[in-house]
Amino acid sequence: MTNTNNRKIITIGREFGSGGRLIGKRLAEKLGVTFYDKQLLDRIAEESGYSKEMMESAKKKAKNSFLYSLASAMGTGEAGPESLSLNERFFLAQFDTIRKIAEEESCVIVGRCADYILRGIPYATNVFIYAEEADKIKRAVNEYGVPEDQVKKLMKDTDKARANYYAYHTGRKWGEPINYNLCIDSGYLEIEDIVDLIIAYSEKQVWRESTIYDD
Amino acid sequence: MTNTNNRKIITIGREFGSGGRLIGKRLAEKLGVTFYDKQLLDRIAEESGYSKEMMESAKKKAKNSFLYSLASAMGTGEAGPESLSLNERFFLAQFDTIRKIAEEESCVIVGRCADYILRGIPYATNVFIYAEEADKIKRAVNEYGVPEDQVKKLMKDTDKARANYYAYHTGRKWGEPINYNLCIDSGYLEIEDIVDLIIAYSEKQVWRESTIYDD
Numbered sequence: 303m304t305n306t307n308n309r310k311i312i313t314i315g316r317e318f319g320s321g322g323r324l325i326g327k328r329l330a331e332k333l334g335v336t337f338y339d340k341q342l343l344d345r346i347a348e349e350s351g352y353s354k355e356m357m358e359s360a361k362k363k364a365k366n367s368f369l370y371s372l373a374s375a376m377g378t379g380e381a382g383p384e385s386l387s388l389n390e391r392f393f394l395a396q397f398d399t400i401r402k403i404a405e406e407e408s409c410v411i412v413g414r415c416a417d418y419i420l421r422g423i424p425y426a427t428n429v430f431i432y433a434e435e436a437d438k439i440k441r442a443v444n445e446y447g448v449p450e451d452q453v454k455k456l457m458k459d460t461d462k463a464r465a466n467y468y469a470y471h472t473g474r475k476w477g478e479p480i481n482y483n484l485c486i487d488s489g490y491l492e493i494e495d496i497v498d499l500i501i502a503y504s505e506k507q508v509w510r511e512s513t514i515y516d517d
Numbered sequence: 518m519t520n521t522n523n524r525k526i527i528t529i530g531r532e533f534g535s536g537g538r539l540i541g542k543r544l545a546e547k548l549g550v551t552f553y554d555k556q557l558l559d560r561i562a563e564e565s566g567y568s569k570e571m572m573e574s575a576k577k578k579a580k581n582s583f584l585y586s587l588a589s590a591m592g593t594g595e596a597g598p599e600s601l602s603l604n605e606r607f608f609l610a611q612f613d614t615i616r617k618i619a620e621e622e623s624c625v626i627v628g629r630c631a632d633y634i635l636r637g638i639p640y641a642t643n644v645f646i647y648a649e650e651a652d653k654i655k656r657a658v659n660e661y662g663v664p665e666d667q668v669k670k671l672m673k674d675t676d677k678a679r680a681n682y683y684a685y686h687t688g689r690k691w692g693e694p695i696n697y698n699l700c701i702d703s704g705y706l707e708i709e710d711i712v713d714l715i716i717a718y719s720e721k722q723v724w725r726e727s728t729i730y731d732d
Contacts, residue, residue, distance in 0.1 A: 432694050436728040479647050479692065485700035495721040502717060506710040513651040
């Protein structure tokens, strides 16, 4: 399939401390497209009527995979979409907004299972950014200002919540290469060089549909 | 650490059917360096005195992880290096030859835990090539000539042997991003574009030692 409308969506999955968010931001600036990170939450809230704070808090609770699954499985007892749990409804709202954005404009989206939500859209480039633990700790302490005695726990909890949330909603494994077109260790290139590498990739990308969700 | 000698070693781990071997070959041609694939086995055999056939057959047996572990754990009962099992001695010979090659020349090495064996050598670029199952099947049938009714089993067995062999000798998980600098799905770029992407990466790479083996 050719990318007839010249649209490009780049999704970034990232480990905590890998610099993935900054890479996404610089990528959007360089490509001159919208960067969806926290702004995405604003827009989902705006379109769905759900509270940003509640959605964000539900997602963070995925740190405990069992409780998250339990809360996600509990409907309201009614029939129809209203019978979905809050977690499911939040995810549906997120799904609708991300699909809508992808139809409207080129952009960079960080996190939120965007790679999965955009399956079947052939003009998406899915990237995963990771790094060695020592590098992530250094970045989290020096650049995000996380206190040194808390960094390991925060990193572990954050990535665990991301992995659980991704697994619950996609049935797939977060950070596993096959879910992405390209996975890059951010510890061996300057941020700007990573941005350029992703752009070089997407310029050569064969725009086709993925088959990984065919089963 | 700077790469003072301008040496470059590129190691390629790859799933069966991903085209990783061909990518390695084209990469070596384009860089004008030696390509080590089957030639590596010749050289290990030459330097160690072990039979190529026996080494190759031992590696293939890793398909059964339990039997491979068992065979690898069984020494000869003597003290010293002679007490190592054949599998361990084969791996040691491979280790010595790969380290020696990396000290002598720039090159591309496919498979054989080269990424792990070269840990601590700061001028190595470790790449993993993977692809969607449907793409790998297509390539294996059309380009490697594997009969269609055998391709799924051959693919599964081959990758299982690679994963077990890697896990046994490195204690790490084959195909997990953190073991590589860069992981690329070969289904979304032409082979030549993947080669160029890896070269572009290695030209910008910050040459430093990995910390993933520090524990």
